[in-house]
Amino acid sequence: MLSETVDPARPATAATGQEQEARARVAELEARFGDPYDPANPMGQHQLLAADEAGEISAAGEAVLDGLNLNADFVPRALGGRLDRLDTLVRVMRQVFRRDVTLGLGYGATTFMAAVNVWTTGDAGQQRRLAEVLLANRKAAVAYHELAHGNDFVRNEFAATPDGAGGFRLNGSKQVINNAGRADVLTLFSRTSDAPGSRSHSVLMVERELLDQARVEVLPRYSSVGVRGCHLAGLSFTDCPVPGSALVGELGQGVELALRSFQMTRSAVPGMAMGAADTALRTVVRFALGRQLYKRSVMDIPHARETLSAAFLDLLISDSLSLTATRAVHLLPEETSVYASAVKYLVPRMLNDAMHDLSIVLGARFYVREGEFGVFQKHVRDLPVLSLGHAGSAACQATIIPQLPRLARRAWFSGDPAPDTLFRPGDDLPELPFGRLTLASGRDGLSASLVAAVDQLPSGTPVELSVHGAALRFMDELRQLQEDALSLSPQDRTALASPASFALADRYAVLLAAASVIGVWRQARGGEDSFLADPSWAAAALHRLGRRLGMRQPDLPDGCEERVREEVLRRFHDRRSYDLYDSPLAG
Amino acid sequence: MTTEIHDLPAESAVHTSESLTVWLVDRIAVYLRRSPGEIDPTVPLAEYGLDSVAALSLCGDVEEDFDLVLEPTVAWDYPTVEALAAHLLEDLAGEVGRR
Ligand SMILES: Cc1cc2nc3c(=O)[nH]c(=O)nc-3n(C[C@H](O)[C@H](O)[C@H](O)COP(=O)(O)OP(=O)(O)OC[C@H]3O[C@@H](n4cnc5c(N)ncnc54)[C@H](O)[C@@H]3O)c2cc1C
Numbered sequence: 001m002l003s004e005t006v007d008p009a010r011p012a013t014a015a016t017g018q019e020q021e022a023r024a025r026v027a028e029l030e031a032r033f034g035d036p037y038d039p040a041n042p043m044g045q046h047q048l049l050a051a052d053e054a055g056e057i058s059a060a061g062e063a064v065l066d067g068l069n070l071n072a073d074f075v076p077r078a079l080g081g082r083l084d085r086l087d088t089l090v091r092v093m094r095q096v097f098r099r100d101v102t103l104g105l106g107y108g109a110t111t112f113m114a115a116v117n118v119w120t121t122g123d124a125g126q127q128r129r130l131a132e133v134l135l136a137n138r139k140a141a142v143a144y145h146e147l148a149h150g151n152d153f154v155r156n157e158f159a160a161t162p163d164g165a166g167g168f169r170l171n172g173s174k175q176v177i178n179n180a181g182r183a184d185v186l187t188l189f190s191r192t193s194d195a196p197g198s199r200s201h202s203v204l205m206v207e208r209e210l211l212d213q214a215r216v217e218v219l220p221r222y223s224s225v226g227v228r229g230c231h232l233a234g235l236s237f238t239d240c241p242v243p244g245s246a247l248v249g250e251l252g253q254g255v256e257l258a259l260r261s262f263q264m265t266r267s268a269v270p271g272m273a274m275g276a277a278d279t280a281l282r283t284v285v286r287f288a289l290g291r292q293l294y295k296r297s298v299m300d301i302p303h304a305r306e307t308l309s310a311a312f313l314d315l316l317i318s319d320s321l322s323l324t325a326t327r328a329v330h331l332l333p334e335e336t337s338v339y340a341s342a343v344k345y346l347v348p349r350m351l352n353d354a355m356h357d358l359s360i361v362l363g364a365r366f367y368v369r370e371g372e373f374g375v376f377q378k379h380v381r382d383l384p385v386l387s388l389g390h391a392g393s394a395a396c397q398a399t400i401i402p403q404l405p406r407l408a409r410r411a412w413f414s415g416d417p418a419p420d421t422l423f424r425p426g427d428d429l430p431e432l433p434f435g436r437l438t439l440a441s442g443r444d445g446l447s448a449s450l451v452a453a454v455d456q457l458p459s460g461t462p463v464e465l466s467v468h469g470a471a472l473r474f475m476d477e478l479r480q481l482q483e484d485a486l487s488l489s490p491q492d493r494t495a496l497a498s499p500a501s502f503a504l505a506d507r508y509a510v511l512l513a514a515a516s517v518i519g520v521w522r523q524a525r526g527g528e529d530s531f532l533a534d535p536s537w538a539a540a541a542l543h544r545l546g547r548r549l550g551m552r553q554p555d556l557p558d559g560c561e562e563r564v565r566e567e568v569l570r571r572f573h574d575r576r577s578y579d580l581y582d583s584p585l586a587g
Numbered sequence: 588m589t590t591e592i593h594d595l596p597a598e599s600a601v602h603t604s605e606s607l608t609v610w611l612v613d614r615i616a617v618y619l620r621r622s623p624g625e626i627d628p629t630v631p632l633a634e635y636g637l638d639s640v641a642a643l644s645l646c647g648d649v650e651e652d653f654d655l656v657l658e659p660t661v662a663w664d665y666p667t668v669e670a671l672a673a674h675l676l677e678d679l680a681g682e683v684g685r686r
Contacts (some may be wrong), residue, residue, distance in 0.1 A: 154638065196631050196633035197629065198642065256660060316633055440647075441659060489617075490614060491617055493644040494618050494638065
């Protein structure tokens with residue numbers, strides 16, 4: 001199947017080359033993952049649920065992923081892997097999260113989070129070595145956080161003390177680290193100076209087997225509410241020597257490196273995890289179609305039906321924001337800092353809310369841990385890890401807050417709109433510009449696209465008019481946001497900011513989501529995907545976002561909701577994914 | 588709680604290390620919810636609990652009031668009021684030179 005699409009020589013028409021390759025890889029995974037309802041399938045619900053009950057990551061599932069050499073998707077192409085686009089990586093990993101968040105995180109995303117630091121500023125030798133380890137199906141762990149300091153990692157204490165001879169001595173512990181006990185490579189966020197502040201930490205890349213084993217201890221495993229199979233443990237080092245060559249980037253650049261690498265992982269991981277919410281929606285649609293009450297199916301109950309459509313819309317909104325943020329890493333790397341935080345803040349929130357609403361339709365079965373619908377409660381327990389791990393929601397808002405006044409002053413209503421290709425999932429992208437990510441930006445092409453759209457959107461049909469009206473309301477919202485951001489007092493731009501500042505960050509994230517939806521729809525118009533080209537989904541999605549902000553808005557025109565509802569059913573029956581890609585699924 | 592911020596317009600003829608120090612101390616005091624008298628210009632700001640986010644905000648404030656464009660990490664690299672004031676003075680002199 002791959003041979004017809006993967007051409008190592010990359011033909012001149014590379015525009016379709018990347019897209020063909022992405023589709024082929026997704027299809028390859030899906031073919032290997034097989035029927036989710038087959039009890040004998042290691043990547044099916046039955047066995048993955050059993051592994052979760054046992055508190056283990058599925059060994060058979062990991063073997064399937066090894067067989068696919070999934071790690072290659074985390075390794076840049078120049079180093080022998082398949083990674084060339086962040087949005088493609090999201091798409092590929094979504095297939096794994098669709099089956100099991102534990103595998104998605106414990107096999108996949110954790111290794112990617114560790115590796116990104118090395119791709120961003122590691123030297124050639126470190127990059128080559130890490131690529132070699134990963135391509136051999138071995139894992140990397142990202143040991144950043146310490147329980148004592150949480151999101152306040154600038155105060156982390158785990159020390160790599162320069163030994164005077166070019167090397168370091170490691171002392172201290174890290175806790176709740178995924179794969180702490182079994183990863184071959186560890187990226188360690190370590191204090192390299194006693195001085196307070198943001199220049200006192202560095203990132204080290206060490207190989208476990210090269211360490212003095214008597215000086216490293218794996219601490220007992222934590223048991224968790226969700227992702228129960230993930231190996232979350234601690235690591236403790238006692239005066240453990242490591243060579244100077246372990247240093248990733250420059251001494252003292254750890255905080256900066258973390259904040260830059262996090263822009264890639266924060267943009268990408270929420271979109272990966274969308275796969276779990278897709279499965280949850282599919283599960284509830286299956287239930288609603290089969291369950292008979294009051295002489296009709298649950299699907300015929302308007303409230304239930306609307307809940308399912310709303311969940312689908314949330315997935316489309318999340319995917320639109322995820323798409324623009326991941327593509328922005330390639331196209332607008334100077335602007336990515338806010339977009340990445342907006343994704344990491346808003347997408348997990350929307351997905352968790354959607355899961356909650358879906359659980360109401362599933363009713364009592366939501367509480368049952370086995371059988372046909374047992375997978376649902378597992379995804380409900382697993383998904384919140386998304387907003388807890390790797391920068392909490394509030395910490396993401398806190399990253400956005402200080403940038404708002406700057407954007408209000410310099411960017412909004414004056415900057416250039418993002419290029420159209422930002423919103424086009426099928427378009428090629430240039431290489432990942434690891435070196436160009438910056439910590440704060442004075443530009444915002446995504447919001448500028450929203451403003452530009454107001455003058456360019458069609459307004460021929462009632463549904464198009466509805467989209468246009470929503471675009472106008474969101475533009476007013478941007479104006480209001482600008483005013484509010486400019487009047488933020490200095491105290492309200494720090495971590496101790498008032499709740500009102502956090503509300504501003506929330507409104508801004510919703511606005512970016514609206515801008516993404518409008519952009520994706522505009523670029524899909526006239527395209528081959530007739531559902532995405534139809535304004536109905538965009539109108540309904542914007543309506544939902546408007547409701548989130550408490551906007552006063554007119555009702556949706558007739559037919560809009562119907563169109564979305566039909567699509568929910570079509571994709572269920574045709575086994576297609578609930579996202580922007582409408583990918584064929586095995587089940 | 589409101590603390591008055593001394594206004595120091597960008598165009599005001601001369602910035603001195605003293606005027607910049609006063610401006611920085613006032614602004615940082617607001618961030619930290621302390622009185623300006625408590626801020627010692629030679630003590631690293633992180634020691635007072637100024638987090639990395641506030642350090643980014645401070646950079647934005649400087650840009651706004653002095654019409655400069657700075658690296659967002661400037662307050663990490665010049666971690667005391669004294670060091671920051673010296674750095675700003677240099678930058679401002681560069682700006683004037685360019686005008
Ligand atoms: C399943 C799982 C796997 C994990 N795997 C790893 C791993 O592999 N590697 C790793 O390094 N870590 C890992 N962690 C640790 C985790 O990522 C960190 O602990 C987390 O990001 C910090 O969160 P905290 O809950 O400790 O938050 P804290 O910082 O203690 O925050 C508590 C609360 O304080 C408030 N708060 C914190 N900061 C701010 C702010 N700036 N502004 C406003 N309010 C704020 C928020 O309300 C927040 O929820 C994992 C955690 C889990 C649950």
